[in-house]
Amino acid sequence: MSKITIVKNILDANDRIAEENRKLFDNEKIYVLNLMSSPGAGKTSLVEKTIEALQSRYKIGVIEGDIQGSSDAERIAKLGTPVVQINTGGACHIDGNMVHEALTGLDTNKLDLLVVENVGNLVCPAEFKIGENIKVMVLSTPEGSDKPAKYPLMFQQSEAMIINKIDLLPYVDFDVQKAKKDALTLNRKLKILEVSCKTSAGLKDWYEWLSDRIEAFRSN
Amino acid sequence: MSKITIVKNILDANDRIAEENRKLFDNEKIYVLNLMSSPGAGKTSLVEKTIEALQSRYKIGVIEGDIQGSSDAERIAKLGTPVVQINTGGACHIDGNMVHEALTGLDTNKLDLLVVENVGNLVCPAEFKIGENIKVMVLSTPEGSDKPAKYPLMFQQSEAMIINKIDLLPYVDFDVQKAKKDALTLNRKLKILEVSCKTSAGLKDWYEWLSDRIEAFRSN
Numbered sequence: 001m002s003k004i005t006i007v008k009n010i011l012d013a014n015d016r017i018a019e020e021n022r023k024l025f026d027n028e029k030i031y032v033l034n035l036m037s038s039p040g041a042g043k044t045s046l047v048e049k050t051i052e053a054l055q056s057r058y059k060i061g062v063i064e065g066d067i068q069g070s071s072d073a074e075r076i077a078k079l080g081t082p083v084v085q086i087n088t089g090g091a092c093h094i095d096g097n098m099v100h101e102a103l104t105g106l107d108t109n110k111l112d113l114l115v116v117e118n119v120g121n122l123v124c125p126a127e128f129k130i131g132e133n134i135k136v137m138v139l140s141t142p143e144g145s146d147k148p149a150k151y152p153l154m155f156q157q158s159e160a161m162i163i164n165k166i167d168l169l170p171y172v173d174f175d176v177q178k179a180k181k182d183a184l185t186l187n188r189k190l191k192i193l194e195v196s197c198k199t200s201a202g203l204k205d206w207y208e209w210l211s212d213r214i215e216a217f218r219s220n
Numbered sequence: 221m222s223k224i225t226i227v228k229n230i231l232d233a234n235d236r237i238a239e240e241n242r243k244l245f246d247n248e249k250i251y252v253l254n255l256m257s258s259p260g261a262g263k264t265s266l267v268e269k270t271i272e273a274l275q276s277r278y279k280i281g282v283i284e285g286d287i288q289g290s291s292d293a294e295r296i297a298k299l300g301t302p303v304v305q306i307n308t309g310g311a312c313h314i315d316g317n318m319v320h321e322a323l324t325g326l327d328t329n330k331l332d333l334l335v336v337e338n339v340g341n342l343v344c345p346a347e348f349k350i351g352e353n354i355k356v357m358v359l360s361t362p363e364g365s366d367k368p369a370k371y372p373l374m375f376q377q378s379e380a381m382i383i384n385k386i387d388l389l390p391y392v393d394f395d396v397q398k399a400k401k402d403a404l405t406l407n408r409k410l411k412i413l414e415v416s417c418k419t420s421a422g423l424k425d426w427y428e429w430l431s432d433r434i435e436a437f438r439s440n
Contacts, residue, residue: 038259039342039371040363067343069369090373092312092343120370121343122259123287123312142362142385142392143260149289150340151259153310165362171391172362 014128017096021131024108031214032114034094034132036154038147039120041140042164044072045197046206047115051079053207058112058214063102065094065119072117082106093124096131113214122147126154133217134158139183140165141174148182155183160191162206167196234348237316241351244328251434252334254352256374258367259340261360262384264292265417266426267335271299273427278332278434283322285314285339292337302326313344316351333434342367346374353437354378359403360385361394368402375403380411382426387416 025032037043044064051060062083064073073085084105086098099116106114116132118125126135137158139147142165148155155161161183163176180192191209195202245252257263264284271280282303284293293305304325306318319336326334336352338345346355357378359367362385368375375381381403383396400412411429415422 038340038363039367040258040360066370068372071366071369092341119343120258121312121341123339123341124344140260140362142360142388143258146289146291147259149291150286152288168362168388168391171388 011127014096017100018129018131021096021100021103024103025114025131025133028108028111029218030108030111030114031217032116032130032132032134033210034116034118034125034130034135035138036118036122036125036135036158037120037138038122038140038143041120041138041143042197043117043120043138044075046138046162046164046195047117048075048079049197049200049203050115050207050210051076051081053203054113054211055079055081057211059110060113060115061106061108061111063094063099063106063114063116065098065117067091067119082111088119092119092121093128094118094130095128099130112218122151122154126157134160134213136160136162138162138164139179141168142172144173145175145179145182148179148186152186155186155190158187158190160193160209163192163194164197166194166201167199231347234316237320238349238351241316241319241323244323245334245351245353248328248331249438250328250331250334251437252336252350252352252354253430254336254338254345254350254355255358256338256342256345256355256378257340257358258342258360258363261340261358261363262417263337263340263358264295266358266382266384266415267337268295268299269417269420269423270335270427270430271296271301273423274333274431275299275301277431279330280333280335281326281328281331283314283319283326283334283336285318285337287311287339302331308339312339312341313348314338314350315348319350332438342371342374346377354380354433356380356382358382358384359399361388362392364393365395365399365402368399368406372406375406375410378407378410380413380429383412383414384417386414386421387419 070085076083290305296303
């Protein structure tokens with residue numbers, strides 16, 4: 001029982017910091033996307049594509065979360081996009097406080113959209129709010145269509161699920177209909193998009209869906 | 221600081237339970253393999269193949285760890301192998317106590333090899349001992365060759381890394397040499413095997429490597 005209490009206290013403390021982040025983002029009209037997935041599902045590739053597609057319309061910043069290293073941040077920096085790398089030093093997720101500290105490295109009053117790429121992990125990141133407007137998850141086809149049934153929280157917490165690497169469908173055992181059905185059983189409002197960041201298939205729908213949300217936020 | 225203390229206490233308590241498990245396994249001469257990877261890297265397929273290859277030689281039991289569901293345990297049960305499903309109910313890893321409780325569901329004095337398939341997660345499982353003889357990790361080619369540099373602990377803790385899904389190499393960007401070099405930089409003793417559970421390529425070397433370890437344990 002004591003373990004459960006401890007975890008609850010950590011999550012409560014995190015919620016308070018996430019709310020502070022949210023107030024700051026609201027004040028500066030920054031739309032914040034918390035992007036989550038298993039390791040190697042294609043989050044960074046999606047961020048790169050999204051920047052290329054939307055940077056003429058929105059000022060975009062990125063926070064990269066990794067246990068160690070800065071290879072993803074270097075990929076984003078090559079696009080000329082402001083980016084801060086969080087190294088969690090072992091922690092399996094990004095929390096509100098890490099984002100709060102990372103903001104000191106970004107000129108927030110120059111941003112319309114902040115993308116936070118979480119640590120690659122299909123479990124823990126879904127438990128920690130960071131002050132985001134929406135959580136979006138990526139499920140890649142080589143991971144298998146059994147993932148919604150086995151890792152329910154992330155599917156429940158996300159507003160959209162991006163099925164990535166559809167270019168690999170001929171070579172992997174991934175039942176698109178089963179994955180969609182199981183995910184919708186967990187979260188009937190989940191928006192599902194099928195894309196390939198490699199071939200760019202399906203990405204226009206993602207850009208449009210995300211832009212619609214940013215516009216709705218800005219007009220409030 | 222309090223958070224660090226709490227985590228340390230949990231890990232210390234877990235180490236004690238893992239040691240008790242280890243004594244039990246030693247008494248009954250059971251070799252225990254803790255199998256870890258990202259979600260969907262192919263752990264269950266590897267367990268199925270290993271059972272088929274080694275069941276004439278060793279009495280094998282399996283513990284399946286998932287947040288919820290029993291689809292993997294059902295796959296193993298179809299082979300006639302004794303299997304217990306752990307549902308962690310949200311927890312991102314298997315710990316010593318979960319294995320201890322799962323053992324009540326297995327006739328341990330009829331086993332030579334116990335395979336514990338951990339929750340799909342490239343981070344947290346590496347922190348928790350369960351009383352295993354060896355940790356083995358699976359890295360699948362679609363995850364990308366940047367994983368050792370980003371998720372070091374699991375590569376450091378494992379005695380073997382199985383690069384799975386080599387049948388997908390023509391279709392994904394995976395630099396085998398970079399993955400091997402980076403993994404060996406973290407752990408110079410790491411045994412690296414390249415396999416495809418789909419085509420069975422490379423699996424004989426795995427069976428032989430594992431059998432050698434089981435034999436060395438039994439002759440002690």
